Amino acid sequence: MRISVLGIGYVGAVSCGCLAASGHEIVGVDIAPEKVAMLARGRSPIVEDEIDRLIADGVGSGRLRATTSIADAVANTEVSFISVGTPSGPDGSVSLRAVDEVAASIGRELRGKPGAHTVVMRSTVPPGTAEGRVIPMLEQFSGKRHGEGFRYLSNPEFLREGSSVRDFHAPPYTLIGAAPGDDGAVLREIYAGVGGAVHVAPYRVAEAVKYLANAYHAVKLAFANEGGAILASLGVDARAAFRLFCEDRVLNVSPAYLTPGFAFGGSCLPKDIRSLLALADRANVAAPFLGQVLPSNHAIIERTFEAVAARGRQTVALFGLAFKPGTDDLRESPFVILAERLLGRGYDLRIFDRSVEVARLTGSNRAYIEREIPHLERLLCPEPAAALEGAGLVILGHVGPADRPALLQALDGHAVLDLAGIAEVRDHPGIRYQGLCW
Numbered sequence: 250m251r252i253s254v255l256g257i258g259y260v261g262a263v264s265c266g267c268l269a270a271s272g273h274e275i276v277g278v279d280i281a282p283e284k285v286a287m288l289a290r291g292r293s294p295i296v297e298d299e300i301d302r303l304i305a306d307g308v309g310s311g312r313l314r315a316t317t318s319i320a321d322a323v324a325n326t327e328v329s330f331i332s333v334g335t336p337s338g339p340d341g342s343v344s345l346r347a348v349d350e351v352a353a354s355i356g357r358e359l360r361g362k363p364g365a366h367t368v369v370m371r372s373t374v375p376p377g378t379a380e381g382r383v384i385p386m387l388e389q390f391s392g393k394r395h396g397e398g399f400r401y402l403s404n405p406e407f408l409r410e411g412s413s414v415r416d417f418h419a420p421p422y423t424l425i426g427a428a429p430g431d432d433g434a435v436l437r438e439i440y441a442g443v444g445g446a447v448h449v450a451p452y453r454v455a456e457a458v459k460y461l462a463n464a465y466h467a468v469k470l471a472f473a474n475e476g477g478a479i480l481a482s483l484g485v486d487a488r489a490a491f492r493l494f495c496e497d498r499v500l501n502v503s504p505a506y507l508t509p510g511f512a513f514g515g516s517c518l519p520k521d522i523r524s525l526l527a528l529a530d531r532a533n534v535a536a537p538f539l540g541q542v543l544p545s546n547h548a549i550i551e552r553t554f555e556a557v558a559a560r561g562r563q564t565v566a567l568f569g570l571a572f573k574p575g576t577d578d579l580r581e582s583p584f585v586i587l588a589e590r591l592l593g594r595g596y597d598l599r600i601f602d603r604s605v606e607v608a609r610l611t612g613s614n615r616a617y618i619e620r621e622i623p624h625l626e627r628l629l630c631p632e633p634a635a636a637l638e639g640a641g642l643v644i645l646g647h648v649g650p651a652d653r654p655a656l657l658q659a660l661d662g663h664a665v666l667d668l669a670g671i672a673e674v675r676d677h678p679g680i681r682y683q684g685l686c687w
């Protein structure tokens with residue numbers, strides 16, 4: 250396929266070399282004449298393992314050339330990859346100046362270009378950029394409509410400098426952000442020789458995944474470095490501890506605990522984070538990263554309280570009181586904190602939690618309930634329907650599968666704030682549904 254690559258920095262140069270090696274005809278474009286001159290001479294504008302040979306071979310074989318002219322590049326290719334820089338602006342927000350310039354230029358060139366053209370965003374851009382910014386600009390400058398005169402795909406880049414040529418050929422997966430009904434066939438064809446799964450998602454999701462990935466990598470590094478410093482101050486071999494920590498692929502290095510939802514709690518996580526912070530403090534090791542975990546968790550409870558308060562005063566039915574489903578453990582439960590916050594602000598509250606109800610009846614957790622939350626015990630209802638009686642707003646913290654039919658049957662015109670993401674409730678007719686973050 251004939252592909253123009255706009256922006257031949259780290260990402261663009263690797264795309265040029267690797268796509269040419271895959272047999273495509275590539276035109277590299279940049280506003281920096283020295284980079285264009287280097288590429289045109291068969292030399293790499295960046296330092297990267299294996300890239301010199303790929304670019305020399307590409308130019309030598311005639312499959313790779315370079316120009317400063319976007320007009321030339323767009324006119325003579327079917328696909329344009331955008332890989333210009335998106336640096337931080339002075340206030341920390343991303344600068345999309347180069348993206349805007351390139352989108353306007355491509356749009357202008359598309360105006361007079363016959364035939365189909367696909368624009369592919371490889372630069373890292375915030376969620377919403379495709380629909381809110383680049384597609385409208387392409388439409389405005391080309392005078393054509395998206396899906397008719399041109400097609401736009403988002404294709405975030407996951408390569409790492411230092412191993413980017415290897416990463417290009419073995420990505421974790423290929424992610425394509427596309428309009429509804431578009432399966433990204435153009436990119437599937439371009440990457441036919443590249444390994445790994447292909448995922449197609451709405452533009453916003455694809456754009457967001459790149460930010461999530463980089464944020465998570467930074468979080469992992471901060472966790473490892475700060476955690477390592479605390480362990481070292483305690484005389485622990487931090488690398489040995491982290492090696493063993495990573496051996497647990499069930500809970501530690503896994504998708505566990507990576508589903509967005511409500512706050513955590515329980516008898517272990519808050520207590521053990523506090524203990525680790527106290528140890529760090531005693532050893533004079535700064536731990537600002539771990540120090541923000543509990544405040545971050547509390548902010549979720551506060552955000553939920555604000556969402557309830559925004560709906561005005563009404564009787565609230567809270568489903569879920571223990572810190573998670575399937576247990577009667579109420580210690581440091583975020584639902585207890587939320588319930589107390591609501592009571593403190595004068596809300597009428599009814600609560601349903603099957604496990605806590607069983608514990609109350611059998612007496613297994615009675616001492617704790619009577620000592621710590623007698624004010625909440627009085628509000629417990631034995632069945633979902635009883636909790637819903639007279640309630641205007643339902644907060645769905647958690648409710649087990651066995652109680653869902655009774656809940657669905659009793660829901661009738663209620664407003665539901667779903668903290669758990671229960672699909673059958675979301676799809677239930679006759680309620681006003683709001684998800685926490687979906």
Ligand SMILES: NC(=O)c1ccc[n+]([C@@H]2O[C@H](COP(=O)([O-])OP(=O)(O)OC[C@H]3O[C@@H](n4cnc5c(N)ncnc54)[C@H](O)[C@@H]3O)[C@@H](O)[C@H]2O)c1
Pocket residue numbers: 255256257258259260261278279280281284332333334335347350351371372373374406407408409410
């Ligand atoms: N560097 C990485 O490892 C990496 C990995 C994944 C994603 N990304 C993302 O990819 C994008 C590019 O990153 P990079 O590191 O290659 O940037 P870079 O700064 O190395 O290269 C960007 C290039 O775009 C050129 N450019 C700017 N305006 C232009 C215009 N109007 N027309 C043509 N060319 C123009 C610049 O001259 C430069 O050569 C960024 O959004 C970045 O966040 C980078």
